Amino acid sequence: MPQGGFEHRKGLLIFLTAFVLGAAVFIGAIAGNSLARGDGRAVRHSLALTVLVPFIAYVLYKKFIFPSYRRLEDANLELHLKQEELLDIKDDLFIKILGVYDVNYAVNSPRLFADRLNDVAYITARGMEADACCIYLYDRKKDDLVLSATNGVQEGAIGKVRIPLGEEVVGWVGRRLEPLMLKDYHADSRFRETPGLDLSDYQSLYCVPLYVYSNGALVGVMEVLYRKAKVFSDEEINFFTTLSGILSTTVQNEQMQAELRKVNVELEQWAAEKTEELRACEERYRTLV
Numbered sequence: 001m002p003q004g005g006f007e008h009r010k011g012l013l014i015f016l017t018a019f020v021l022g023a024a025v026f027i028g029a030i031a032g033n034s035l036a037r038g039d040g041r042a043v044r045h046s047l048a049l050t051v052l053v054p055f056i057a058y059v060l061y062k063k064f065i066f067p068s069y070r071r072l073e074d075a076n077l078e079l080h081l082k083q084e085e086l087l088d089i090k091d092d093l094f095i096k097i098l099g100v101y102d103v104n105y106a107v108n109s110p111r112l113f114a115d116r117l118n119d120v121a122y123i124t125a126r127g128m129e130a131d132a133c134c135i136y137l138y139d140r141k142k143d144d145l146v147l148s149a150t151n152g153v154q155e156g157a158i159g160k161v162r163i164p165l166g167e168e169v170v171g172w173v174g175r176r177l178e179p180l181m182l183k184d185y186h187a188d189s190r191f192r193e194t195p196g197l198d199l200s201d202y203q204s205l206y207c208v209p210l211y212v213y214s215n216g217a218l219v220g221v222m223e224v225l226y227r228k229a230k231v232f233s234d235e236e237i238n239f240f241t242t243l244s245g246i247l248s249t250t251v252q253n254e255q256m257q258a259e260l261r262k263v264n265v266e267l268e269q270w271a272a273e274k275t276e277e278l279r280a281c282e283e284r285y286r287t288l289v
Helices: 003-037 040-107 113-127 168-176 234-288
Strands: 132-139 144-150 162-164 180-182 204-212 217-226
Touching: 113 132, 113 144, 113 217, 113 234, 132 168, 132 204, 144 168, 144 217, 162 168, 168 180, 168 204, 168 217, 204 234, 217 234
Parallel strands: none
Antiparallel strands: 132 144, 132 217, 144 162, 180 204, 204 217
16 A cells, blocks of 8 residues: 555544544533433433444444454565565575585595586585486597486486487587576477486476586586476576586586696606617617627
């Protein structure tokens, strides 16, 4: 209700209440005065008017006081619901922040890289309230995506399932570098049965590319799946996007470190071979001398 209308109704209610009370006092005074003078007719009239006072008070209550009280109750209920909603948003935001912290801690822990990926899958599924989370890493040599971690589901498919880039939902996301949300992904034209991976129990999914924007490198794809139809909120979208950004950078750093370790090993092998050749040359030279 507008503030001006509320003030008008409040003033009218106060005036009517004062009027009823004043009328009751006035009628009571007349009845007392008539009774003192012994005027029976005036007393009867005063008693008749006295009966009207409760009726007027009841009408005032039904027309003005009760509706105002109901509106006040409705406003209090709405305020309570808003407070509950804010508390839910606060709790959900706290869970999301804690999830981001947990993912950042997991990907930077000293554990093996495969174990860290599994930890990220568990944390992501918990934060997104998903039934399954799958992480695929991009193999540049074969140009496909290999299942590398899950949150405990389809563990036998880890390292065995490979999806060519551009095929199926996961491959489409990896090729287009675009996130994809499907309420019923079985009905989508990009859905295909993946050999070795059973996802028939799930209905909705949210799939994002693991993409490093600084150098334009695709490192993988991450998806969460739900057994029931799911509509994603802005908070969930932002949360999942944040996690994918953290994981993308970590995967790229791990791949760069792996390549660096490989180069170091090759360099050490080359140095050992050259050292052995040098020793052989020295032996031949000594023998010749």
